[in-house]
Each structure stands twice: as structure tokens, then as C-alpha cells.
Amino acid sequence: MIDPEYCQMMARYNAWQNNQIKAAAERLTEADLRKERGAFFGSIMGTLNHILWADLLWMGRFDGGAPPNGGVAESVSVTPTLAVWGAERFRTDGRIRQWADGLLAVNLVGNLTYTSAVLKKDITLPMAQCAVHFFNHQTHHRGQIHAMLTAAGQNTGDTDLVFLPEEKPWL
Structure with a gap:
């Protein structure tokens, strides 16, 4: 399905x-960041926080670190x-990159069993799928934030994966 290089690129x-x-x-x-914008997590700040929370949750599953406090709400x-x-985003992004850079193909084989914060039960899925x-x-969710920022008059720059600065073999 995927390999360590995919995780490193992502x-x-x-x-x-x-x-x-x-x-x-x-x-x-501050008011613009917290303004209710009709997104699933309401505001730009709420959605930024949700992504961070979920990243910390999944990284705890992947690297054994402590999960964040609280549930989805x-x-x-x-x-x-x-x-x-x-x-916190800077620290977490570094943690994600460190995890991805240390992956071997074997780390993406087999299953991962975790307790779902949403379903409140144990789930077992292929590690690659996770x-x-x-x-x-x-x-x-960053796509939702991009839409909210654009509606608020902000430009976030390129978002396409093909424009990732380190990923331009044609240059």
C-alpha cells in the first residue's frame, strides 16, 4: 500500500x-480566528486545534507517546x-517527521490495535491504512482551514503536493 518514503514526503x-x-x-x-464559520469544528482556531489534537492522538498510537487530554469534543x-x-504545532511536526524518518518498510506491515476516541472501543486496522x-x-481539515482563511481574505500560498519545495525533481 505505502512505504516509508510516502510517510516522509507527507x-x-x-x-x-x-x-x-x-x-x-x-x-x-483574535475575533476572526474564533469566528463561527460553519465548518465542522466551527472556527479557524477550533479546526487548527482539532488537527493538532488528532495528530497527537495518532502519534501516541504510532510512537507510544502520551495521547492528548480530552476527546473529540x-x-x-x-x-x-x-x-x-x-x-505546539512546531514540536508536533518535528515529532511526526522524526517518526516518519525512522520508519522501515516492516513498520508499515501488520495491524495496529488502538482504543477509538470516537467509538469508545478497541479497533484493529492495518498499520498502513492508519x-x-x-x-x-x-x-x-487543512482544506477546510484554507477555505475559511480564503473567505477571510487571506492567501495561504500553494497547497498542491507537487509544489512541495523538496519535491521538484524537474527543476
């Missing part, structure tokens, strides 16, 4: 996109401010 993409979103979000007022308030979010879901979840 970890770089994740950090690149988070940096671009952070720069755009920093140009907004509390995920929207995992950090109190954009500045705190930015610092890794794909992890990166897809980030991209999905």
Missing part, C-alpha cells in the same frame, strides 16, 4: 502546509491561543 508536506497556514492565520484578529480547545498552537488515514485527516 510529513514534510504537513509541516510545509502548517507553516503557511500559521503565517496566514497570524494576519487575522475537547479537541477544539487543546491550545488557548494561536501563539501556543504555533509552538498511516494513510493520519495524513489524509490532516489534509482534509
Whole structure:
């Protein structure tokens, strides 16, 4: 299904996109960050926090670290401010890259069993599927943030994976 190089590329993409979103979000007022915008997690800040919460949850499953506090309902308030979010996002993106850079093909084979925060029961899925879901979840919700930032008059820059700065073999 996937290999370590896929995870490494997606970890770089994740950090690149988070940096671009952070720069755009920093140009907004606190009220604009917290404005209800009809997204699943309400506001830009709520959605930023949810992605961070989910990344910490999945990384705990992948690398054995501690999961974040609270469940999905509390995920929207995992950090109190954009500045705190930015610092935690930076640390988490580094953790994701370190995990991905240390992967071997064998690490993506077999199953992962975890307790679902949503279903409140143990789930067993192929590890490769869990890794794909992890990166897809980030991209999905960042797309929502991109739409909200665009509606708020901000430009986040390129979002296409083919424009990942480290991934331009044709140049």
C-alpha cells in the first residue's frame, strides 16, 4: 500500500502546509480566528486545534507517546491561543517527521490495535491504512482551514503536493 518514503514526503508536506497556514492565520484578529464559520469544528482556531489534537492522538498510537487530554469534543480547545498552537504545532511536526524518518518498510506491515476516541472501543486496522488515514485527516481539515482563511481574505500560498519545495525533481 505505502512505504516509508510516502510517510516522509507527507510529513514534510504537513509541516510545509502548517507553516503557511500559521503565517496566514497570524494576519487575522483574535475575533476572526474564533469566528463561527460553519465548518465542522466551527472556527479557524477550533479546526487548527482539532488537527493538532488528532495528530497527537495518532502519534501516541504510532510512537507510544502520551495521547492528548480530552476527546473529540475537547479537541477544539487543546491550545488557548494561536501563539501556543504555533509552538505546539512546531514540536508536533518535528515529532511526526522524526517518526516518519525512522520508519522501515516492516513498520508499515501488520495491524495496529488502538482504543477509538470516537467509538469508545478497541479497533484493529492495518498499520498502513492508519498511516494513510493520519495524513489524509490532516489534509482534509487543512482544506477546510484554507477555505475559511480564503473567505477571510487571506492567501495561504500553494497547497498542491507537487509544489512541495523538496519535491521538484524537474527543476
